[in-house]
Amino acid sequence: MKFDMSRAWDDGIAMLRRNTNMVTIIAGVFFFLPYLVLMLMTPDMSQNPAMQPGANDPDAMMNAMMAVYREIWWLILLMALLQGVGTLAIYALISHSNRPTVGEAIGFGFKGLLPFLGIGLLQSLALMLVAGIPLGIAAATGSILLISLVGLTAVVLVIYVYTKFSLSVAVIGMEKQFNPVKAMGRSWALTKGNSLRLWLFYFLLFLAFGVLSAVVAMVVGLVLSLAGPEVALFGNGLVSSLINTVFVCVFLSVVAAAYRQLSGGTPDSISETFD
Structure with missing residues (x-):
C-alpha cells in the first residue's frame, strides 16, 4: 500500500474536528500550560554576555547554555x-469508535507512560549507534573529509531511523501495545516501502508550521515590544505556546491517520473500542 499524503492530512484533520472539545482540554493541560511555564521560567539568554552579537567564544556560549539547563x-x-501522557491521551481520544472520557484518556496516558519512555530511550540508543559512535570515530581521526562524509551519512541514517520508528507511539495509543520493542517493530513493519513518502510528509508539515510560527512570532513580537519587556515576554510565551500546541494536535492527528492508512484500518490492527 502506497502512503497517500493528501488522504492522511484529510483524515487526520477530520479526526481532530470530531474530537475538538476533548482534545482541547487535554492539549491545554499537557501541552499549552507546561510549555508556557517553561517559556516564562527559562532565563533570557540574549542578556548573557556570551550570547551577545559579536561574541566569538564557543566555550563561553556552551557554558552559558549548560548553566541554563x-x-x-x-x-x-x-x-x-x-x-x-498528553500524547497517549490524545491518541486514545481520536482512535476509538466509543470515545473514552477525558479522565479515561488521561488514565490511559499514565498507563502507557513507561512504554512511551522506553521507546524514547531505545530510539536514542539506536540513533547513537547509527550516528553518534561513527561520528566520534571519524572525529578521532581528525580528517575533515572523513568527518564530513560520515556526518552526511549519519544525517541520512538518523532521518531513516526516525521515520521507521515514527509510528511507535501511535501503536501504543491505538493498538494498546505496551511492549516498546514490539511497538517499534510494528512501526518498522508498517512503514516498509513508504519511508521516503512518510519523511517527505513530516518534512512538509514541520516546514509549513515553522514558516507560519516564524511569521506570527515576528509580527506579534513587533507589536508586543511596544508594550514593554514584561508584556512582550508573557505575550511571546503565550503565542509560542499556542502555536506549539496547535502543531502538536495536528501532527498527532495526521500521524494517527497515517497509522490507520498503513495498517489498513482493520479491526485486527486497530483497537476499535476503548475498554
Whole structure:
C-alpha cells in the first residue's frame, strides 16, 4: 500500500474536528500550560554576555547554555513526562469508535507512560549507534573529509531511523501495545516501502508550521515590544505556546491517520473500542 499524503492530512484533520472539545482540554493541560511555564521560567539568554552579537567564544556560549539547563532541567523533565501522557491521551481520544472520557484518556496516558519512555530511550540508543559512535570515530581521526562524509551519512541514517520508528507511539495509543520493542517493530513493519513518502510528509508539515510560527512570532513580537519587556515576554510565551500546541494536535492527528492508512484500518490492527 502506497502512503497517500493528501488522504492522511484529510483524515487526520477530520479526526481532530470530531474530537475538538476533548482534545482541547487535554492539549491545554499537557501541552499549552507546561510549555508556557517553561517559556516564562527559562532565563533570557540574549542578556548573557556570551550570547551577545559579536561574541566569538564557543566555550563561553556552551557554558552559558549548560548553566541554563542545569537550572531548569527538572522543568524540562517534568514537561517531557506531561507531554508523554498528553500524547497517549490524545491518541486514545481520536482512535476509538466509543470515545473514552477525558479522565479515561488521561488514565490511559499514565498507563502507557513507561512504554512511551522506553521507546524514547531505545530510539536514542539506536540513533547513537547509527550516528553518534561513527561520528566520534571519524572525529578521532581528525580528517575533515572523513568527518564530513560520515556526518552526511549519519544525517541520512538518523532521518531513516526516525521515520521507521515514527509510528511507535501511535501503536501504543491505538493498538494498546505496551511492549516498546514490539511497538517499534510494528512501526518498522508498517512503514516498509513508504519511508521516503512518510519523511517527505513530516518534512512538509514541520516546514509549513515553522514558516507560519516564524511569521506570527515576528509580527506579534513587533507589536508586543511596544508594550514593554514584561508584556512582550508573557505575550511571546503565550503565542509560542499556542502555536506549539496547535502543531502538536495536528501532527498527532495526521500521524494517527497515517497509522490507520498503513495498517489498513482493520479491526485486527486497530483497537476499535476503548475498554
